Amino acid sequence: MLQENRLKKGGCQKTVAVVPIFVVLFLLMLVSITFAVIIGPVSIHPLTVWKIVLNQLPLPSPLFDIDWGRPEERIIWDIRLPRVLLGAVVGAGLAVVGVGIQALVRNSLADPYILGVSSGASVGATVVILFGAFSIFGQYALSIAAFGGALLSIIFVYFIAHVGGRLTTTRLLLAGVVVSMILSAVTSFIVISAPNEQGIRNAMFWMMGSLAGAKWSYLFIPTTAVLVGLLYLLTRFRALNLLLLGEETAGTLGISVHRFRKELIVVTALLTGVIVAVSGAIGFVGLMIPHLVRLVIGADHRKVLPVSALVGAIFIIWADVFARIAVAPEELPIGIITAVCGGPFFIWLLRKSDYSFGGDGS
DSSP: OHHHHHHHHHTTTOOOOHHHHHHHHHHHHHHHHHHHHHOSSSOOOHHHHHHHHHHTSOOSSOSSOOOSOHHHHIIIIIIIHHHHHHHHHHHHHHHHHHHHHHHHHTBTTOOTTTTTHHHHHHHHHHHHHHHOTTGGGGGGHHHHHHHHHHHHHHHHHHHHHEETTEEOHHHHHHHHHHHHHHHHHHHHHHHHTOSSHHHHHHHHHHHTOOOTTOOGGGTHHHHHHHHHHHHHHHHTHHHHHHHTTOHHHHHHTTOOHHHHHHHHHHHHHHHHHHHHHHHOOOOSHHHHHHHHHHHHHOSOHHHHHHHHHHHHHHHHHHHHHHHHHTTTTSOOOHHHHHHHHHHHHHHHHHHSSOOBTTSSOO
16 A cells, blocks of 8 residues: 555556656657758748658659749758758657656656766767767767766766765756866866867867757667667666655565666666757757656556657757747857756756655755
8 A cells, every 4th residue: 555655645646647648748849850941041832842752752653743943852851851850859869868868766856968978978978979989989979978978977977966875856967066166177177178269169069068060960879779768768667666665665575676777777878978969068958848748657667768759858958949049140048048947947946845756855
């Protein structure tokens, strides 16, 4: 009875028809992609967008007669669409990482940015961007370096916060803040050591989060990583749900907690590293999206994971649109937009009397 009450308190028993929500969100994502592609200095009709996209399908003959110019096709297919799709992948990935990390530490205040995971990934990525380190790995150097930095940082934070067999919110946040500050200082030192001024400017802009310069070739690795990570977490949704009950209860119910947590650390670090490699450090998405989704549909990870992925994709698509048009013709880093939204949200969440899954606030 106690276990059942704790599950209900965590929101796992909230009955919400998730299929209609999923369908609506998927359609909303398609609409968001369409409008994000047409918004810009050159106005393009939505129907033209989809004609150009569908004509790129590998079919024996084109579906539509070409009634648009070559510049329009290049703007849509080569410039805007890869950027919008990359934004959707990044948003979905950050939301999924947030779900995984919050389950890992049983606390809704956790996310890769606050816990220093993004800062660790940034250290590895900036070394590659500015100095060409790990060139032996070729095109995968950036992703591998970012993954290594993310993995080391999350292990370090977890080691510092886990004292006496317990993981408290205070230790977790303090460890995350300290590690994030140290790694941010390391990243700043690497940046100012860049051999040229343009490299410093590009690295600083990238560090605040940006999808500028997105190409089709940038999509394969992050898309694959996000899909694999999402599918893995979905196959372990029962274990994620049981983690909400605490280590002892989850172990009693047949979960190898320590092994599963190690798996979660690797998966979340891999996703964070790959995402940071293509978009820079974008904060607060992994904090806000999973929490808002749980408020609506409960804490059952079988529902939370796919819905969070869609909401995260939609959020980053529109954050990128605002970043492009807010100070046009200049462009804002996406990290500024997400910080403006996520900062107040974090303060509100922090001031709640009960912000942990277990209900004890520890």
